[in-house]
Amino acid sequence: GDSVTQMEGPVTLSEEAFLTINCTYTATGYPSLFWYVQYPGEGLQLLLKATKADDKGSNKGFEATYRKETTSFHLEKGSVQVSDSAVYFCALSPNAGNNRKLIWGLGTSLAVNP
Amino acid sequence: DGGITQSPKYLFRKEGQNVTLSCEQNLNHDAMYWYRQDPGQGLRLIYYSQIVNDFQKGDIAEGYSVSREKKESFPLTVTSAQKNPTAFYLCASCATDRPTGELFFGEGSRLTVL
Numbered sequence: 001g002d003s004v005t006q007m008e009g010p011v012t013l014s015e016e017a018f019l020t021i022n023c024t025y026t027a028t029g030y031p032s033l034f035w036y037v038q039y040p041g042e043g044l045q046l047l048l049k050a051t052k053a054d055d056k057g058s059n060k061g062f063e064a065t066y067r068k069e070t071t072s073f074h075l076e077k078g079s080v081q082v083s084d085s086a087v088y089f090c091a092l093s094p095n096a097g098n099n100r101k102l103i104w105g106l107g108t109s110l111a112v113n114p
Numbered sequence: 115d116g117g118i119t120q121s122p123k124y125l126f127r128k129e130g131q132n133v134t135l136s137c138e139q140n141l142n143h144d145a146m147y148w149y150r151q152d153p154g155q156g157l158r159l160i161y162y163s164q165i166v167n168d169f170q171k172g173d174i175a176e177g178y179s180v181s182r183e184k185k186e187s188f189p190l191t192v193t194s195a196q197k198n199p200t201a202f203y204l205c206a207s208c209a210t211d212r213p214t215g216e217l218f219f220g221e222g223s224r225l226t227v228l
Contacts (some may be wrong), residue, residue, distance in 0.1 A: 032213045043219030045203055051214050093213030099145060100211060103154040
């Protein structure tokens with residue numbers, strides 16, 4: 001069945017470091033891909049999304065490119081800030097699916113130190 | 115401001131008691147969802163509703179019940195039949211059930227069984 005695999009955390013970085021959080025997926029067809037972020041004590045927020053191959057989602061300095069050849073959707077940011085400390089979730093929605101079929105990764109915790 | 119409100123934020127329950135978690139949205143969204151979040155397990159779908167007076171089981175519905183009498187409200191009852199109810203519960207909504215639609219989350223309710 002469809003699945004999402006994220007790199008395990010926690011990830012600890014210094015401020016202004018480069019961030020990569022790996023996400024790979026298994027799915028038939030052409031899923032939509034998402035990154036959600038959960039700040040401490042809060043619910044999740046959509047960070048970015050991509051709906052077809054080679055699409056690049058971007059928001060708040062974060063980027064992720066939908067790579068069908070490597071079935072990946074890695075999250076990157078060139079210079080992290082302390083305020084980026086959060087848990088990041090990769091998710092997919094199967095081709096012609098719906099939100100109730102969202103498949104979630106386990107989340108990657110990021111801590112950014114000043 | 116528009117959003118989703120979950121209450122209570124923290125709830126303690128004795129074994130054998132039913133508890134109801136509230137979820138209210140003023141986003142005029144049709145679709146609403148309940149997720150359970152456990153450490154290291156990502157998000158798991160409990161119930162969802164696409165329209166008033168209709169709802170469907172998700173992946174882990176046993177021991178839970180819901181109602182959708184109003185568009186704005188989707189309360190979740192954790193019954194005594196739920197074997198391991200201690201968890202963080204998240205409510206979400208979406209304008210439609212389409213996979214490219216953004217899910218909006220509440221801040222969550224943390225339930226602890228004593």
